Amino acid sequence: MVRLKNRWLLFEIIFEDTLQRRSTSTKNVETLSSKDVYSAIKDSIKTNFGDYGVGCVAASLNVKYFSPFTNIGVLRVSRDHYHIAWGAMTFISQIKTKNCLLRVLYLGATIRQCQLSAIDYDRDQILSLKRQAELHDDAESVNVDELLEQSSSQILAIE
Template identity: 70%
Template structure:
């Protein structure tokens, strides 16, 4: 029996219109409600980018093995599985993505792993840092509806560990 070898990419989608609080800025967050992304939206954007940048050859190489296993619309991080031989095509195509669903963005690869376990651990650590940052930004804005941080950690950890 042949063992299929994969690479696991942990990535972050950074949007241009994301509100970031700095200590010297007193601007308010955008008033419009932004639509959250789904795993299907991210998958479509990556596949379209491969088609544009690598053509039919690139799509043919990755078609059987690419899969977005996890995407959190709250922290905008995701986990993608791709074959070991063609991960560089997907990584390259991800760097050329400038827009997902009419929102300007860029995708940053945070971790490349050979096993899902190491990618999950990196995702949990990064997710924890992002949740703490979001809570701190909410406190600086004066939001009174700050959710229980331990509950968010547990939900995030459970979702990430459920990836197969």
């Protein structure tokens, strides 16, 4: 039996209008799904690396987690070809007509270490959102403890 070895990339999507996207109020905000992010990455691989790149990563490429609230996600790709996915992610400049860039935050060999990094980064982002809401006297402040618990449980559910 052959064991498939993967790499896990923790990434963040930074939109051009970051302040509007990172507000605690989610009204009138077009949210992204993991399917949108997956198709953008796959299209970028096809554009920049051709059929060879798509063939190398097609079997293993998968967005395992994406949070539209903090714009972070976890991508699984084969160990031998993670550099193709990472390279294609740096060339993405637009997802669903929104200008953006993708930044890789962590590269790991195990899902567990990637999950721990995602939880740490997610916690920092949610606390930052709370501080921004307090500075702007936002009446619609979000329950931070509930968000942290929900985020942690979603990230730990990745398999």
